[in-house]
Amino acid sequence: MRVVTIGEMMIRFMPHGNLRFEQADEFEAHYGGDEAIVAASLARFGVDSRYITKLPENPFGRIAIAKLREQGIDTSFIARGGDRLGINFYENGASVRPSVVIYDRKNSAIAQAVPDDFDFDAIFKDADWFHVSGITPAISDNAAEIVEIAMKTAKKHNVTVSVDLNYRSKLWSVEKARSVMVPLMQYTDVCIGGAEDAQKMLGYTNPNVVLSGDEHNIEGYKIVFKDLCKQFGFKFVASTLRESHSASDNSWAALLYDGNEFYHTTRYTIHLVDRGGGGAAFSAALIYSLLNKYSLRDAGEFSVAASALKQTIVGDFNLATKEEAVFLMNGNASGRVQR
Numbered sequence: 001m002r003v004v005t006i007g008e009m010m011i012r013f014m015p016h017g018n019l020r021f022e023q024a025d026e027f028e029a030h031y032g033g034d035e036a037i038v039a040a041s042l043a044r045f046g047v048d049s050r051y052i053t054k055l056p057e058n059p060f061g062r063i064a065i066a067k068l069r070e071q072g073i074d075t076s077f078i079a080r081g082g083d084r085l086g087i088n089f090y091e092n093g094a095s096v097r098p099s100v101v102i103y104d105r106k107n108s109a110i111a112q113a114v115p116d117d118f119d120f121d122a123i124f125k126d127a128d129w130f131h132v133s134g135i136t137p138a139i140s141d142n143a144a145e146i147v148e149i150a151m152k153t154a155k156k157h158n159v160t161v162s163v164d165l166n167y168r169s170k171l172w173s174v175e176k177a178r179s180v181m182v183p184l185m186q187y188t189d190v191c192i193g194g195a196e197d198a199q200k201m202l203g204y205t206n207p208n209v210v211l212s213g214d215e216h217n218i219e220g221y222k223i224v225f226k227d228l229c230k231q232f233g234f235k236f237v238a239s240t241l242r243e244s245h246s247a248s249d250n251s252w253a254a255l256l257y258d259g260n261e262f263y264h265t266t267r268y269t270i271h272l273v274d275r276g277g278g279g280a281a282f283s284a285a286l287i288y289s290l291l292n293k294y295s296l297r298d299a300g301e302f303s304v305a306a307s308a309l310k311q312t313i314v315g316d317f318n319l320a321t322k323e324e325a326v327f328l329m330n331g332n333a334s335g336r337v338q339r
Contacts, residue, residue, distance in 0.1 A: 003129040006052040007035030007136045008110040009064045010086040018094040031067040032316020034133040037277045040317040041284030043072035050074040054113040060085045079117035082109025093247030111140035120153035130154040133164040138171035144180050151187035164283045165193030167200045177201045185232040194239045216241045225257040254304045265300040268308045281318040282307035305329040
């Protein structure tokens with residue numbers, strides 16, 4: 001099995017612990033990005049993972065490639081050039097103070113990339129699955145064009161395509177997001193995203209469904225999933241369900257729909273160590289589950305367990321193993337020391 005992902009590799013700078021930006025004399029540097037996290041998680045599960053991006057010819061670009069290779073990711077089709085690596089400043093919240101993200105990614109290498117930087121026929125010739133998030137086409141018009149070409153080429157090679165909608169208000173407006181994302185849905189088999197994503201990125205509305213806040217209306221979600229499958233022809237829809245009790249403690253679950261049945265997973269209460277990458281870790285585990293033909297129940301439980309574990313790990317990449325996710329999904333959530 002081979003999975004291809006495309007996205008922006010970034011550096012995430014974080015003050016130590018729960019320090020505010022103004023208090024920080026030094027920052028931890030973590031390399032990642034949504035689709036890079038997906039590729040790393042899949043590689044850790046034993047899947048042949050190929051990551052596509054563009055990285056600058058400077059020390060940061062070289063470190064980024066080294067970090068990807070450390071995770072067992074195929075970097076052979078990464079383009080080189082451009083001005084810089086994108087930066088994500090992340091302040092870890094605590095209790096009633098929320099986490100804060102500041103982007104510094106203008107004119108990044110992937111934002112300046114052009115379609116000729118990538119041989120997508122060669123990239124997808126031996127692939128089984130292609131995954132991208134809605135973050136990547138939001139980076140620039142160039143990146144949006146590249147994503148569209150990649151999706152078209154993937155379908156030409158009979159590759160399954162998944163999209164994690166992932167709306168980011170700091171990257172583009174609702175109007176711009178819809179103008180780009182709605183046409184891309186014709187190439188999408190598996191859609192991952194919550195109520196806000198569907199409303200803001202796909203223009204979904206239903207006057208009979210109220211979806212807002214952390215009190216998740218599961219019956220409402222079921223209507224949304226069915227409507228999205230009818231409207232866009234998705235074969236599978238899934239959404240994580242996060243409840244923020246505070247910046248330090250969240251509940252985490254998921255809802256899945258395979259076109260016939262729904263499955264609402266176990267709900268975990270997580271004391272967050274680093275919530276970054278939780279959604280991408282879910283996408284990776286779901287892709288792994290579907291590639292391996294897990295039942296709907298097992299796909300949901302494995303995916304939500306793997307992504308819950310990610311949020312207990314500092315850094316972008318999910319360093320939880322498949323065995324640890326299975327251990328958790330089988331009901332071992334006490335956190336007792338393993339000797």
